[in-house]
Amino acid sequence: xTGRLVVASANAHKAAELQDLLVSLGIGLDVVARxxxxxxxxxxxxxxxxxxxxxxxxxxxxTGEWALADDSxxxxxxxxxxxxxxxxxxxxxxxxxxxxVALLLDRLVGLGAVTAAERRAxxxxxxxxxxxxxxxxxxxxxxADGTVEGHIAGAPRGNGGFGYDxxxxxxxxxxxxxxxxxxxxxxxxxxxxxISHRGRALRAIAPQLARLP
Ligand code: IMP
Numbered sequence: 733x734t735g736r737l738v739v740a741s742a743n744a745h746k747a748a749e750l751q752d753l754l755v756s757l758g759i760g761l762d763v764v765a766r767x768x769x770x771x772x773x774x775x776x777x778x779x780x781x782x783x784x785x786x787x788x789x790x791x792x793x794x795t796g797e798w799a800l801a802d803d804s805x806x807x808x809x810x811x812x813x814x815x816x817x818x819x820x821x822x823x824x825x826x827x828x829x830x831x832x833v834a835l836l837l838d839r840l841v842g843l844g845a846v847t848a849a850e851r852r853a854x855x856x857x858x859x860x861x862x863x864x865x866x867x868x869x870x871x872x873x874x875x876a877d878g879t880v881e882g883h884i885a886g887a888p889r890g891n892g893g894f895g896y897d898x899x900x901x902x903x904x905x906x907x908x909x910x911x912x913x914x915x916x917x918x919x920x921x922x923x924x925x926x927i928s929h930r931g932r933a934l935r936a937i938a939p940q941l942a943r944l945p
Pocket of ligand 1: 803804805806820855916930
């Protein structure tokens with residue numbers, strides 16, 4: 733596939749990150765962020781793929797170009813998969829990352845979940861790419877998922893990343909083997925991307941993009 737791909741996020745950083753990844757895989761797409769004045773509908777689907785699809789479809793229809801959207805969140809087994817699609821708003825609509833992390837830690841303490849096994853969790857990311865609708869309204873759609881398994885630390889550690897990064901300890905070994913058990917917030921961005929849900933989903937969608945005519 734050649735041409736342009738509009739990322740449903742208005743965040744230019746996300747578009748640049750995707751462009752870099754595609755270039756490293758030999759895919760010469762011009763990746764641009766969603767125009768700032770283009771509103772996307774509410775993300776009210778019950779799952780990550782539904783929310784990613786809402787965003788990709790809205791941007792593809794409005795711009796007439798291929799669009800890519802991702803949706804992601806944290807699932808904690810002891811909380812029956814919460815916060816899930818509500819990850820950004822776990823502690824309320826105006827909640828900060830620190831509010832959400834504090835509520836998560838409180839809930840786990842309240843349940844007496846202490847060991848790593850009792851605090852199992854994973855990040856999931858779903859990416860949807862959609863073509864603009866053709867004359868009869870049909871679209872071509874690509875989907876990819878990425879997951880990273882881990883557990884929730886007892887207290888926040890590290891200054892990197894965002895969201896729940898300071899309390900998420902991935903199972904996968906990464907970087908310095910003598911420093912196991914680091915949270916995502918204690919890793920470099922490159923280390924995190926090598927095992928993260930989003931990195932994995934992006935690496936899974938890239939070959940599908942390369943196969944498009
Ligand atoms: P979104 O899919 O980018 O809207 O992410 C939804 C929410 O999930 C974020 O606001 C974070 O709370 C959480 N989240 C998603 N990905 C990550 C991550 O890589 N690190 C930490 N938190 C994340």
